[in-house]
Amino acid sequence: MVKPLKVTRFNDGTPILHLKKGSDWANADTSPARCYYGTNVDGADVSNSDSATYAATYGALYNWYAVNHKGTDGKANLAPKGWHVADTADWNTLIGALSNNPNFTGGSHATVGGKLKETDTAHWKAPNTGATNSSGFIALPAGYRNFDGNFNYLGSNAYFWSSTAFGSSSNAYYQNLYYNSAGIGRINYSKLLGFSVVCVRD
Numbered sequence: 102m103v104k105p106l107k108v109t110r111f112n113d114g115t116p117i118l119h120l121k122k123g124s125d126w127a128n129a130d131t132s133p134a135r136c137y138y139g140t141n142v143d144g145a146d147v148s149n150s151d152s153a154t155y156a157a158t159y160g161a162l163y164n165w166y167a168v169n170h171k172g173t174d175g176k177a178n179l180a181p182k183g184w185h186v187a188d189t190a191d192w193n194t195l196i197g198a199l200s201n202n203p204n205f206t207g208g209s210h211a212t213v214g215g216k217l218k219e220t221d222t223a224h225w226k227a228p229n230t231g232a233t234n235s236s237g238f239i240a241l242p243a244g245y246r247n248f249d250g251n252f253n254y255l256g257s258n259a260y261f262w263s264s265t266a267f268g269s270s271s272n273a274y275y276q277n278l279y280y281n282s283a284g285i286g287r288i289n290y291s292k293l294l295g296f297s298v299v300c301v302r303d
Contacts, residue, residue, distance in 0.1 A: 102184070103239050105160030105261075106298040109135070111178040117167055123147025123250020126295070133167035133179075136295055138244055138252050147250035158224070159243035159255075162295035165273045168262050169292075177264065184300040186264040189274050189287070191301050196285060199236055208274070208287030214240075215283035218259075226256045231283025240278055246295030256280070260296040263287075 110116050118134045120126045124146050126136060138159055139150040163179065168186050172178040180186050187195075189208060197205030199213045215231025217238040222229050224241050234240075244255035263274040267289035275296055277286045 102300045103237060105241070105243060106163070106180070106300060107156060107160040108179070108181065109161075111170060111172065112180065112182050113172045113178055115172075117163075117170075117179075119150075121150040123149070126246060126250040127248060129164065129293070131166050131292075133164065133170040134295075135161045135163045135167055136246055137161055138246070138255050141251050148246075148252055150246075155243075155255075159241055160297055162243065162246050163262065163298050164295055165262055165266075165292035168264055168273075168298060169266070179298065180300040183303055185303055186262065186298055187301050189263045189265040192263060192276055192287070195236075208276075209285060211284045214278045214285035217285065218278055224256065226280040228281065230279075230281050242278070242280060243297045248291055248293035260294075262296045262298050266292075 118132055120134045120136050136150040137152040138155040139148050141148045167179055193205050196210050196213050197203050199216050200210055215233050216235045217240045218232040219239045219241055220232045220234050240259050242256050242259045244253055245260045246252055257280045259278040261276045266273045271292055272289040273292050274289045
């Protein structure tokens with residue numbers, strides 16, 4: 102996919118919990134949830150998700166428990182039928198193809214990020230280093246939602262979940278792109294974060 106996912110239901114029709122208030126997001130724990138980037142405010146609610154302003158351009162932000170949610174058939178069902186959320190192997194295949202290294206396994210690369218990012222600075226903060234979008238991926242800097250409910254880094258960073266968990270811990274892998282770097286990185290961190298999701302055709 103060249104656009105971030107913004108489904109509101111799992112592919113069996115079950116609604117995905119939409120948490121607008123920051124305090125609700127912070128208390129969601131392991132519940133599969135979605136939101137849209139929003140505005141940080143004072144007080145107990147921490148922030149408010151804003152679908153009207155952000156959804157059309159940036160798609161939704163999902164916690165990893167939505168990514169990993171399984172239907173009655175035991176298969177993950179956030180992605181539309183016929184698709185799946187990219188795992189670390191899928192990301193390695195993409196990075197390897199863009200770096201002319203079919204055996205790539207590293208997860209991070211110093212120049213491939215630029216080939217994925219939308220060009221110019223309509224959405225990305227300047228200088229949007231190395232952005233050529235030669236892949237046609239059109240990555241946008243949708244930022245993320247922290248586990249405390251706050252939103253961060255719209256315009257600066259893009260974060261995409263991998264469906265691969267980090268062992269048996271409370272972390273999972275994700276890929277990141279930055280406005281001031283041509284690289285792409287792989288890190289693991291809390292499954293409670295809200296990141297963008299892209300899918301791969303089965």
